[in-house]
Amino acid sequence: GENVEQHPSTLSVQEGDSAVIKCTYSDSASNYFPWYKQELGKRPQLIIDIRSNVGEKKDQRIAVTLNKTAKHFSLHITETQPEDSAVYFCAAGGPNTGFQKLVFGTGTRLLVSP
Amino acid sequence: DAGVIQSPRHEVTEMGQEVTLRCKPISGHNSLFWYRQTMMRGLELLIYFNNNVPIDDSGMPEDRFSAKMPNASFSTLKIQPSEPRDSAVYFCASSGLMGSYNSPLHFGNGTRLTVT
Numbered sequence: 001g002e003n004v005e006q007h008p009s010t011l012s013v014q015e016g017d018s019a020v021i022k023c024t025y026s027d028s029a030s031n032y033f034p035w036y037k038q039e040l041g042k043r044p045q046l047i048i049d050i051r052s053n054v055g056e057k058k059d060q061r062i063a064v065t066l067n068k069t070a071k072h073f074s075l076h077i078t079e080t081q082p083e084d085s086a087v088y089f090c091a092a093g094g095p096n097t098g099f100q101k102l103v104f105g106t107g108t109r110l111l112v113s114p
Numbered sequence: 115d116a117g118v119i120q121s122p123r124h125e126v127t128e129m130g131q132e133v134t135l136r137c138k139p140i141s142g143h144n145s146l147f148w149y150r151q152t153m154m155r156g157l158e159l160l161i162y163f164n165n166n167v168p169i170d171d172s173g174m175p176e177d178r179f180s181a182k183m184p185n186a187s188f189s190t191l192k193i194q195p196s197e198p199r200d201s202a203v204y205f206c207a208s209s210g211l212m213g214s215y216n217s218p219l220h221f222g223n224g225t226r227l228t229v230t
Contacts, residue, residue, distance in 0.1 A: 104157050
């Protein structure tokens with residue numbers, strides 16, 4: 001089955017710096033890759049997603065890139081702010097994971113220091 | 115839309131008691147998922163339903179856990195008897211429209227369960 005690995009597990013940056021979180025997946029048939037942000041004590045919320053027919057997608061300070069050949073995708077946050085501090089989860093889904101099921105990475109705790 | 119609605123938000127119970135967690139998915143969504151989150155194990159998928167039918171319950175830890183989805187707008191996760199190691203945050207999530215595939219997953223606010 002699909003397996004998603006996420007790195008790093010923790011990431012500390014200074015406000016204004018960029019942050020990059022990387023994920024790899026094992027099933028070449030996976031075609032949907034969302035990213036979720038979970039603030040302390042709250043629910044995971046979708047922040048951006050990408051499908052396998054594109055290589056990059058941007059939304060203001062957030063971007064996701066996908067390399068299908070290497071089977072990895074990354075989340076890029078530019079001009080980080082303290083409110084970006086949270087745990088970020090990547091996930092993968094596709095025809096082999098079954099009925100809209102997603103396989104999640106283990107999460108990256110991002111800390112943005114003022 | 116009010117989003118995925120879970121109740122209760124917090125549940126404190128004694129070991130051996132029955133616990134029932136409830137979830138109302140987003141209207142029109144045809145898939146529903148129950149997750150458990152702990153510091154040690156992260157986000158674990160327990161069971162998921164498609165069109166009210168259980169598709170995969172391989173994540174359910176043991177027979178003490180059971181889940182039902184009697185209709186498209188309601189699901190329950192029951193633990194009987196509860197144990198201290200069941201303490202966690204339980205999230206319900208829903209996704210998809212009829213015929214959709216790989217749609218975004220929408221999480222509820224979770225139920226924080228503490229078993230003493």
